[in-house]
Amino acid sequence: MNPRPLSLLSGGLSALLALLLVSALWDTPVHEGVSASVAGAMGHTGVAHPVTAVLLDFRAYDTLLEMAVVLLAVLATWSLGRCDTLPARPVQGPVMRGGLRHLIPLAVLTGGYLIWAGGAGSGGAFQGGAVLAASGVMWVLAWPRRPDLPAPLGLRVGVTLGVAVFLAIGVAGLPLGPGFMGYPPGWSYGLILTVETAAACSIALSLVLLFLGGRPWRDAEDG
Amino acid sequence: MEAQGGYMLVAILLTSLAPGVTIFFLREEQFALRTFLNMAGAVFKVVLVVALLVGVYREGYTYRFSVTLLPGIDLVLAADALSLLFASLSATLWLVTTVYAIGYLEGSPRRSRFFGFFSLCVSATVGIAFSGNLVTMLIFYEMLTLATWPLVLHRGTPESFRAGRIYLAYTLFGGSVLLAAVVWLTVLAGSRDFTADGYLSALYPEHGTALTALFVLLIAGFGVKAALLPLHSWLPRAMVAPAPVSALLHAVAVVKAGAFGIVRVVHDVYGIPLAVEMGVMRPLMWLAIATIVYGSVRALFSQDLKRRLAFSTVSQVSYIVLGVSLAGPLGAMGGLVHLVHQGVMKITLFFCAGNFAETLGIHRTGEMGGVGRRMPWTLAAFTLAGLGMIGVPPMAGFITKWYLGLGALESGQGWVIAVLVISSLLNAAYFLPPILIGWFGCPAAPWDRERFRGHRLETHWMLLLPTLMVALLALGMGLLASAPYSPLGWVSFIFGVAPGHGSEGFAGGAGP
Amino acid sequence: MAESLHAWPFFGSGVLLFVLGLHALVTRPHLLIKVLAFNVMGSGTFMVLLSAAARGSGEPDPVPQALVITGIVVAVSATAVALALMLRLYPILGGAGLPPGPPED
Amino acid sequence: MSIGATALTLVPLAPLLLALVLPAGKGAWRLTPLAVLPALGAVLLLPDATRAHLPEVLLGVRLALDPVSRGFLLAAALLWGAAAVYARGDLRDDPHVVRFHVFFLLAMAGNLGLVVAADAVVFYTFFALMSLASVGLVVHRCTAEAWRATWVYLGMAVLGELCLFTGLILQVHAVGDPSLERLVLEAPPDGLAVSLIVVGLGAKAGMVPLHLWLPLAHPAAPTPASAVLSGAMIKAGLLGWLYLIPRGEAMAGVGTWLLVAGLAGAWFGVLAGVLQQRPKTLLAYSSISQMGLMTAGMGLAVQAPELGPALTAALVFYVVHHGLAKGALFLGTGIARQVSLPWLLLGLGVPSLALAGLPLTSGAMAKSLLKTPLEATQGDYSAVLLLMALAAAGTAVLMLRFLALVLPGAGRDGGGSWAMRLPWLLLALAAPLLPWCWDPAAAWALLSPGKLWTAAWPLLLGVGVALAGFLLFRRVRVRVHLPEGDLWWLLERAGRAGVQAVARQPVLWRSPGGTLYARLGAWLVRGWGTLQDRALEAERHMRRWEVLGGGFTAWILILFGVLWWGLGG
């Protein structure tokens, strides 16, 4: 079938689906969802901001798996092969480099603040990590020679750090705290903070490596 | 007697299973070890079966072994008189056929594979014989398909592949139908052991149609291997297999498994009274009669010797079904005793066919002229077995015909004797001519592939000895029919009738 | 019903994004567009989730927000793997569109 | 097992064992005559009503010796002995001598066994053994004529056996016990069963419509074989009738039927015999005629139960007489060319005239024994007696025709060992001596003038007719020649024509499904091929991304539709 009628058909079907979705959502009841019980249990989390509490305390297991997804993505891209030299067309001229020389420290600072602010307001590991990753990417783009990244082992440890720390703390919850992925009472704020910083660093490193799109080092066999 | 010695049954199964599996992994040239394993397994199995025979006959022990397969469904091995009849047949004939096969396949390739599957097949047959309920029988029944398919393909020629494909199509179809039927029956009546007069009578009134449909499915499932009329055409095609395969499988193991299954279903699942009440016996009899006549007619017109024997098997196995469908003790005795007699006689015929083919390269009945001069002993065995098939006394075939006749009269269908007569006539028409031209004719053309010329014996001793042994066995079964350990004696023991003088109530007459 | 009314534009746009993404994913052969379409569908779903959270009278329910954050991160990593694969496929397919039939495997 | 019982079992067992031993030993076939000794011993020494019972063998074997079977056994034993001795000389240098003697001994065992059998199953077993073994004798020479005779004989033997089997099984079921005594007494007058038995045994006894194999088999078989075939084996049919046909009023129909068939056989035998060219065929027709008389006697015995015992005794004597005389004639014909005329005249003349009923010979006594009970009772059997007498005359004509055929060839080849002459002469002597040693009183009674005349006039009439016939044919020079196996010759021709007619129709012979199967097979294979291509095409089509994605959306809508419809939207 040439594309013409097929796209029409798919368009029609999608429109129909849209109508269904709207009609379904139209008569869904309004409810407070879980926010009431979240507010109620905030006291024990040692964190002020409810989203961070949900993310890192109530549904900590989700976040662990989510960070695992990022790590697995990196491993998957590495298993596809080596990344070619980047970028295809380096950015010439002093403006980029000059600007970046001031911008990157600022970005790192904001990232750090975001991680810290996560405890009380909106922010946290992922947001901070994202900003750090952005600065990393800009740095890689600006200085196009082979990026002098740390040795493969270092990279691997760095990427795995976030998940490893979170898992270690989760396992510690078994004997000490209220079971797996539970923080021992009173310790939750400190632990959440460590998890957040480790997660932020790992995510930042992972995103930069994902941007590179392959193994940034020469393996034994791909000569 | 409480059930004990269940492990004896497992031991009997293992006597062929264990050597079978080990033989698979032997290299081709480990000839001595393979022969030893084969023979040891066969002899040991016969010894165990004899021990069982004595146990059941003299002390009346019951042997039972069960392992749970599914909640409410067990794998049960039980040795009652009927199962011992079939088991002893398979055990003795396996011993004989192993010797024959070793002689027949001397120097041919892939013998480890052959003997491996050969032993698996016998363990499946013995498993069917000793199975205590329908589920176990179904399991061994399908295992038999798996074990026999490679044997049909053994030669690897294109037509053996075609035969294998057809064989597989039929038997897999039969297996599936049987599986569906057994599951349905288990759902209806639970998986219960075989009992003397069946265990379905309680269900009859309200599950009437279901039971009839089930009966049809069960008979169709077993009928495939028993080569009943519409499902028989795999048997003549499977004749491309080597002689020992067609001898043991298509004369004894496979075909008898089907017939044995039908006997079990009619006697021990439905029970004769229920089957008669449901009115399924009459169509079964008509099916058996149609197969008998059709088989004999096709045999008459087929020139190839083994194909003729195959069609004769198709017709002869339906004697057993006819006997069972006569719904009387005498008819059933005739059918059951034919289970053994036909096995022994047919295996003699196949051995002789194998000898003719192997020694003189004779494949067609027309080429049998003057064989009597060159291979008198084999032709004598062929004559004995041929006369037995026709039902000439004192051979074993006559005993069957006699009891079937009496059974027919006893159940009021006297006209069935006409069928027996027609079938004997047809048998005579296709067995006597080859025998006659064998003894008195002269060879049309010189035998091209003549082997063993000038040997002391007319052919390899491992081919001749088994042939003569089974021929004498066939004669003995006929001649000494009333002895307690003869098939007729054992069948009378099964039905609790005094052996001899096939009419009820007539004591065997005190010896002088 | 009043509260759900004022959330209507967000539900509507969420659904619209989802459907547009689906349509583009289905019809456009170009791999990059497919990956983008996949992200559009993702954001459409997240929009629906967030508008469900924002419907309430008080401040929005935190759980959907956490779900959305997790969803975004997962979407990013999936997109990254898809792009890496696409880069590897580019020389093989000689164009970024999925071939009509399968290469004779 | 008492001595009597062992002796009785040895009667059939001796030839069986010898037959099994024969192929092994080099010259063992020379011992064949010894196999008869147990039978002779049993006839002479064993008392009446000796019983033997082997419960283990077959379905319980029972043997017995009673006056009737003693007579038959005597005839069989003497005849088989003589033939065996004759065969030693006749077939000495035949290449297949061992094979002949094996089948000879098996047939002997069958014959002797069925005579002493006291159980229906045993009778049937030995009957089957005898008829199948004798096939080996008939086909021995492997000439075209022999094969033709064999196929006919085999076909009729198998048919006869099966009829007998069915009849027997019906009777045994009715009575519930296969022992012959009870069968004869208690068997219900079941028309079907009895007629099957009559037909089954009739095929062996050469009853008229079923006699076709006799004239074919006798010339084809070697001399000793045809002697025994005609002398002893066809008597088995008569013996079977005696054992198995129940007596009683209800059997009157069967009786008359037998009588008519018997007389017809007697006459047919004579008429067809006279027109034959070869002496052995002539003798075959003479056997048919004699058996016809005996069947008639049997019919009378069945019809009139009160005459039963007397007639049975007469039949027994008749069997012995005919057996020995016919045996002598056959053996004589065999060596006619090596014997000088006077010996031949004596050796053949006496038995042939005895057959015709010459006074002072066993023939006269046999016929008179047969007639006296008829004359004695009040029923008027005059018509039957007349016909019998005329048949006797016919036999006389036949015998003279036989002598005319055989005597000219006397002494041509010379030689001929004593081993062949002795048994022949011995049998020939039996004709005059038999009445005296059987029943001297009756033999004396025969000498009375009345009895002499009743025996003599049919003979004289026969001689007169023979002379007239001889003169007529000499002048007219017409060669009337009836082909051997009269009716069979017609059947064969009709059969061959029928087969050719069928073969010409192409439709019938091509296997019905031939082309149909081939076409069906080809169509199936083609269909399968196209189906596979279309499926692969559909699969490749479905693999395109647009189709997959579109299918996905469509699938969502379909499922939602079904849910909506199902849950009552």
Added chain:
Amino acid sequence: MEGMSDGLTWAAWLLIVPLAGALLAGVWPRAGRWIALATSVLVALLALGAAAQVWTQGPQVVSLGGWVPPLGIGLRLDGLAAFMLLVAALVGLFVGGYSLGYIPRDGHGERFWALWLWLWAALNALFLSGDVFNLYVTLELVVLASTALVALSGGAAALLAAMRYLMVGLLGSMAYLMGVALLYTQHGVLDLGLLAQRGGEGTAMMLAATLMSVGLMAKAALFPLHVWLPPAHGSAPAPASALLSALVVKGAFYILLRLWLTVFQDLAHPGVMQLLGGMGMLAVFWGGFMSLSADRLKPLVAYSTVAQVGYLFLAFPFLLAGPGGWHAAVFLVAAHATAKACLFMAAGNLQEANGGDDRLASVAEVMRARPLTSFALGIAGASLVGLPFTVGFVAKWILLQTAITSGAAFWAVGVVAGGLLTGAYVFRLLGPAFRPGPGRSGRPVPVLREGVTLALALVCVLLGFAGSAGLRLIAATPVAGPGG
């Protein structure tokens, strides 16, 4: 229902060990092979322990981090989950053993271990998770790990197959996520148990059910959406395709079954169930038919997976048949997983021995010279067809029994006909082994690999006797409503 602490420990450790193993293998790939072996043995023992726990104390819902479900995430350690964990552990153990001989020791091979352990961790998380959104994340983990495994062999076909697999996977996940969003909008709760209690039959619930079901059917390769499976499983390395066919496809089916047993049980209308069953039957015949016409070993086995998945979907029409109707299909998962894994391993052996070419004609020669692998192929094939003495026979028996007790006899006919079709293509696979002519043993294949393949085939036979135990374990699943 509140789980005692040991319920949580078993479930937790079943998540922690594979995750830790995956992390270690990721960081230290050179020692990946030994880490993987240790992890697989450990996880197998844990799975046995969990099964024993469920067998004795019965099913448990365990809340993570001490937060009770509406707030926190609950793990469901019941009969169904324990059974699937056992199957995953069994297949994982044997695939591990097999991979020791399959994966080369050089750099390229090392990545397999980490990806495999990630897949195993993801599957364990998937089987245990009791939260709808958490299932989404585990599904994503499975998709990424599987894509990487498919793309591992690096050929053009493999990369394209991986891409197509990823696309379908993501499309399915996105539809699933929209379903989750609808559920949350409707009920505001994510835990399976709580959602089941709320139930409801509004359009939102219906649409959520549709979206999630179709998404999962795409990932489980049910008939119309199966086209990505044959190239993916065909071109992946043997241990990878064994895992994909035996476990990954079953994961999607597991979630679908879980949803229809709990969340959507009110929607389980006979019409829908018959539709799903019907598509299952279509898949059986289409898969069987395509296997018959495949001329290479791996596509033939891959299409056979498409067919066998069809059998699994028979669970849905039996859902309404009465209590425990769906147990038969779940037991079939075990039967198919073991048989299919063994078939793929044997196919791998033969392909490598035949120098990478797996055309049926040329593989036959190698078959004849390798009795061990052909024997394993025979037994696994027999188990697939459902011939006696194999776990396949027991599975087919229970399936037929349920079909007949549920009164819908035509499913029984479908199962039997499907069995015949399976028989056709399995014996087409085995046929060449009996052709005459010399066998060519081809390239050397490590004995360990052939040994492991045969061992798994023998496990297929041994499991045949575990029928009643398996059923009893599956039955320990608390399900309210019809499917209970």
